[in-house]
Amino acid sequence: MRLRFLIVGVILFVLMISANAFAALSSEMSLSSAGPFNINDVFTVQIKITGTINFSGIDGKIDFPKDKLKVTNITWNPDALTQFGLQMTDPIAAVNTYGSVSFVAITNEPEGINPANYGNPVLTITFQCIAEGTAGIGSGDSAAWLLIDGQTLPGMTDGSYPLQTITINGGTSQISCISVQDNLALNICADYHSVKYGFMLNYFYNPNGWDGHFWKADLATFRPLQSDPGNCIAVGDDLALNICAEYQGHRYGFMLNFYPYTDPKIGTEFYWRADLGTFKEIR
Numbered sequence: 001m002r003l004r005f006l007i008v009g010v011i012l013f014v015l016m017i018s019a020n021a022f023a024a025l026s027s028e029m030s031l032s033s034a035g036p037f038n039i040n041d042v043f044t045v046q047i048k049i050t051g052t053i054n055f056s057g058i059d060g061k062i063d064f065p066k067d068k069l070k071v072t073n074i075t076w077n078p079d080a081l082t083q084f085g086l087q088m089t090d091p092i093a094a095v096n097t098y099g100s101v102s103f104v105a106i107t108n109e110p111e112g113i114n115p116a117n118y119g120n121p122v123l124t125i126t127f128q129c130i131a132e133g134t135a136g137i138g139s140g141d142s143a144a145w146l147l148i149d150g151q152t153l154p155g156m157t158d159g160s161y162p163l164q165t166i167t168i169n170g171g172t173s174q175i176s177c178i179s180v181q182d183n184l185a186l187n188i189c190a191d192y193h194s195v196k197y198g199f200m201l202n203y204f205y206n207p208n209g210w211d212g213h214f215w216k217a218d219l220a221t222f223r224p225l226q227s228d229p230g231n232c233i234a235v236g237d238d239l240a241l242n243i244c245a246e247y248q249g250h251r252y253g254f255m256l257n258f259y260p261y262t263d264p265k266i267g268t269e270f271y272w273r274a275d276l277g278t279f280k281e282i283r
Contacts, residue, residue: 026050027058029138029161032234036167037129042072043166044236045137047103047123054112057084058122059104062161066099068135068168073126073255073278074101075238083113089123092278101125124236126255132170138163176231177244177251177282186215186245189225189232196225196232201256201272208261210273215256217270241272244282251282 032044049058064071074089085108095101103123107113129135138161178186184203189196199222201215225232233241239258244251256272263269 027060027161029062029164031137031164031166032236034164034166036169038169039129039131041168042126042128042234042242044234045125045127046121046236047125048121049115051115054114056109056112057104057106061100061102062125062138063100064127064137065135066096068129068131068133069127069137070130071095071101071125072128072242072253073124073240073275074103075124075126075240075255075257076105077121077123077238083107083109121237124238124240126236126240126242129168132168134165134167136163136165177246178231180245180247184215184247186243188241189229190235190241191232192235192239196227198223198225198229204271207271213274213276214259214271215274217272219270239272252279253282254279 026049028048028050030046030048032046035041035043037043045062047058047060047062049055071092074092074095076084076087084105086104086106088104089095090098090100090102105122127137178188180186186201186203187198188201189198200218202218204214204216206212207214207216231244233243235241241256242253243256244253246252255275255278257275259271259273261269261271
């Protein structure tokens, strides 16, 4: 009899610990806008982790209707990247083929990661509306599993991300591009948390010995904007820029990913690096 009570007590204790851990750690999915949208409009979905206990990883998936939406970019939070030893997402072509974004991040830190150390967002997914209708994001078995000590916490399927439905109207938004001259400078309008900012990005090839195409912010040009010039870019907390540039009569789309750099002589400089895998001509 005592043994049975002891076993029951241990089970209740484990369940209580699991419930407390569940309450102290959770993942959520949030949209940058609830719409309604037009065809060609873009918005972002952020995966966030909140809580007061350390975790060692996240393993999740988000489903979406591939006939209504397409993914144009997937980026990890730069602050989170410094703490996760492993980050994986499916290639964008595969994501749009199957209508599902899978993502995994694991830390090498033995003690795990405190969500407060990097802010809430872990991953930002940029969607573009491609057809009229309603689109449910987080449909199917969309969920995230948070890991503690490399193991899934009991009851922590945390669950399923609640279905969020948006409406896409039949109208088509004209894609307004940034006019680019031979120096390839970009006059940016960025819409960040519903506030619009303007600044110039100047082009650099392989700066500081890096490999790639970069644009550096001219901080002297940074200013809040009172009106929308018509080509403002929706920007999430990862500060990635979904560029449409018109050059010599052709329009091109590509992603610029935020790339801060600390120069020991002059301090922090703000670069964006082109993701050439996203480069395409827009017709």
